[in-house]
């Protein structure tokens with residue numbers, strides 16, 4: 137029984153690290169999207185403001201009648217017609233990997249976690265106090281100088297390392 141618990145604990149620890157990594161990536165992409173949203177809003181505002189000042193030329197861009205020289209090439213009639221693609225590529229979007237990870241997360245959620253492991257660690261903000269870097273720049277490593285528990289297996293305290301300024305915190 138204890139072996140099974142220990143196995144589960146290992147697996148949960150592994151998955152919780154994995155979740156933390158993914159949350160960090162998620163945060164990174166959310167920040168990226170937010171950044172782009174802000175940029176778009178700023179550009180829209182700027183564009184509206186320029187329109188209001190009459191600076192933006194509303195005339196459509198005129199297209200030259202003569203195509204540029206390098207684009208003039210002859211298209212030879214196609215001798216062979218490629219066979220229809222019977223196996224279209226998979227839809228690009230949410231990768232199956234994420235689905236399987238979601239399944240893993242569901243699995244973890246269904247496991248009673250009374251005193252097994254705390255998931256708080258993944259929710260802590262990963263940001264370097266020295267240079268402000270966050271997300272991918274912050275690696276979590278075991279601090280071998282701080283042994284928390286020896287049995288059933290060695291557990292070390294964790295420390296975070298900023299790969300940008302090498303700050304450890």
Ligand SMILES: [Zn+2]
Nearest residue numbers: 264267298301
């Ligand atoms: Zn840093």
